[in-house]
Amino acid sequence: MxxxxxxxxxxxxxxxxxxxxxxxxxxxxxxxxxxxxxxxxxxxxxxxxxxxxxxxxxxxxxxxxxxxxxxxxxxxxxxxxxxxxxxxxxxxxxxxxxxxxxxxxxxxxxxxxxxxxxxxxxxxxxxxxxxxxxxxxxxxxRGALLQRVLIAGSRSHVDEVASVLRREPWLGYHVIGALTPAWDLSEETKSGIPVLGNADEAGDIVHDSGADVIFFAGGALGSAGQMRKVVWDLEAHDVQVIVAPSVTDISSDRIRVRPVGGLPLMHIDPPTAIDASRWGKRLFDLVGSACLIVAFVPLYLVAMIQIKRFDGGPLLFRQVRVGRDGEEFFCLKFRTMVTNAEEVLAKLHAEQGYDGEGLFKMKDDPRITRPGTWLRRFSVDELPQLFNVFRGDMSLVGPRPPLPREVATYDLDAQRRLRVRPGMTGLWQVSGRSDLSWAEAIRLDLYYVDNWSMLQDLSILGKTFGAVFSSRGAY
Incomplete structure (x- = not known):
């Protein structure tokens, strides 16, 4: 195929x-x-x-x-x-x-x-x-229009590039094998990619394997002269040559390539997390949240009536979350669970084998009320957070606001999420929401923090409507 x-x-x-x-x-x-x-x-x-x-x-x-x-x-x-x-x-x-x-x-x-x-x-x-x-x-x-790919480099670099290509199937790269340095006699990489030969034999291996693309990652060859000779050998084959530097999760806006003396130098601009805290984004949040609050008044009324009619309990659920620079605030949501939800939580943790990593969510959660089902399905339960945005606790777009117990387990990488205001929506939501693993959600949040731009915010807001109406990963 x-x-x-x-x-x-x-x-x-x-x-x-x-x-x-x-x-x-x-x-x-x-x-x-x-x-x-x-x-x-x-x-x-x-x-x-x-x-x-x-x-x-x-x-x-x-x-x-x-x-x-x-x-x-x-x-x-x-x-x-x-x-x-x-x-x-x-x-x-x-x-x-x-x-x-x-x-x-x-x-x-x-x-x-x-x-x-x-x-x-x-x-x-x-x-x-x-x-x-x-x-x-x-x-x-669906597995069509694929390009056969060889990755040349040390085994660790090969696995890094392969993980990115597998994570983005829409790119159409199908990894068929690896080429390692001559001193590496391994038969496969740690992730299971078969080693087809040495990187300096790329021309012959491309011909035998019928590869369409070859990636040169870190550690593939010992010198620029070797690289030049291998590229010359590949001229006789119908193959696309791509150099994959040891740099991931950096947007193209932060990368500039400038050839100097025949040497292509990659310049990487500093992360843009500080830009996400400036007045322009805050003004956008202030005006945007005010307009949305006014627009959603009828939906607020419908939600409040449904919640009150079901069990007569409180309309809002106030939960302590951690915001920018570790400051705690009360995050507002429409109540979607029974009034004794916290009492049932410990039992569910034991039944589901929850290890305390990430926010606990499960499909068919017995704590969710009948009106809470549709409130969650279309994310209506999160609309009160517009008041958090207006107040300055949150932003329209940003990483998900974490719980204090989650922040207590953060490593140094994950703590970078706290450099910007948490958001009502973000890359995690338009990329799968609850279907994402904890590690993948953290990766997307860090990408957002390091590569923030207003254009990206607008793009995420546009994609949010599709993610909400499709209800993918919402439970």
Whole structure:
């Protein structure tokens, strides 16, 4: 199956070309119709008189510009923003060349058609690439469109790279083996990846294994000269060469590569945790929480009525949580459990074998009330935390607010979570919520702390709606 999937990758550029062509033709038709119906930039020239010549040439030039900027190269599909940047830049170049060409040739191209074509076309092309990428990711999660991967390096570095590739199946990398230094005679790595040979024999092993990609991790080769020779040997094989430095969980915004004297140097900017505590994020939280509180007033009333009608108990559950810099606060939630929930908790701990690591959660928790089920399913129980955000105890986006007993078990790495305000939502929530392991949740929180940006906050807020309505990992 892997071989078939690998060959199918060669059709991705053609698929993208067909999608782009269809969208450009569709946008051209809409622009022509819109120019006639809307009367944009009225002129004496009839659109139909000029489109027979200018329309096909403009569309062909648009596609050629995308191709010239590498929009159909194999390595732009599936990940990163490079694909979108190339499409947008090519569209801008096509628009500029079309305008200048028509001006120099004194060709009476309809300005309304020109404007509508590119105003509608650029978003349409980006959307088309986005949908293609989602289809690719979906196929890869099902085991299709995979690339066979070899990882060269010391066994520990091989396992580190392999764990990242396995953690992100949408990348489509299927690890088939490892290449270790000549002095390492092991038959497999600690995680069970078979060692196929030595790193300095990469060319022969790539040919025999049919690998599509080879990663060079730390410890693969002894010198830059060896690396250069191995890359020369790989020229004769249809394989993609990727160097994987011993750096993980750092966003691309913090990385800059600058070649100096033929040596590519990677510059890593400091973590951005301090930026997440500045006035811009606080102002966003203040305004955002105030607007959401007003918007959710009807939902608050429905929730309070349901809770009160069920057992007459208190509406809110106040629990001590730990905030930024270790400061404790009362975290507010709608009560979703029976009034004697704490008494039942010790018994459940024993039954479930809870070891005290992380927040205790279980499916079909007997403590949850009938209204509490739907409150939790759609995260309505957490809406009172908007008042915590407004007050400054929490943020709209950030790591989950931990319990004091959790913080008592934190190691030095986990304590970095406390450098920012805890959030109502975060990377952990849009990546699986309660389905994530404790170690994975910590990793995502640390990534957020070290790589914070306002754009990332907006992205997480947008993804939160999908995670909430899908109810994935919510219990």
């Amino acid at each position: 892997t071989a078939r999937a690998s060959r199918a990758l060669s059709y991705l550029p053609l698929s993208a070309l067909i999608i782009d062509l269809g969208l450009i033709i569709g946008v051209g038709s809409l622009a022509s119709l819109g120019r006639q119906r809307l009367g944009v930039f009225e002129s004496s020239v009839r659109v139909a008189d000029t489109l027979g010549i200018a329309g096909p040439l403009m569309m062909l030039g648009w596609l050629l510009a995308i191709a010239a900027l590498g929009g159909y190269r194999d390595n732009v599909f599936g990940a990163g923003t490079d694909e979108y940047k190339r499409v947008v830049q090519a569209s801008m170049i096509a628009a500029g060349l079309t305008g200048v060409g028509c001006y120099l040739a004194k060709f009476p191209l309809s300005r309304g058609f020109f404007l509508l074509a590119f105003v509608l076309g650029v978003p349409a092309l980006v959307l088309g690439r986005l949908l293609l990428r989602r289809a690719i990711h979906s196929a890869r999660r």
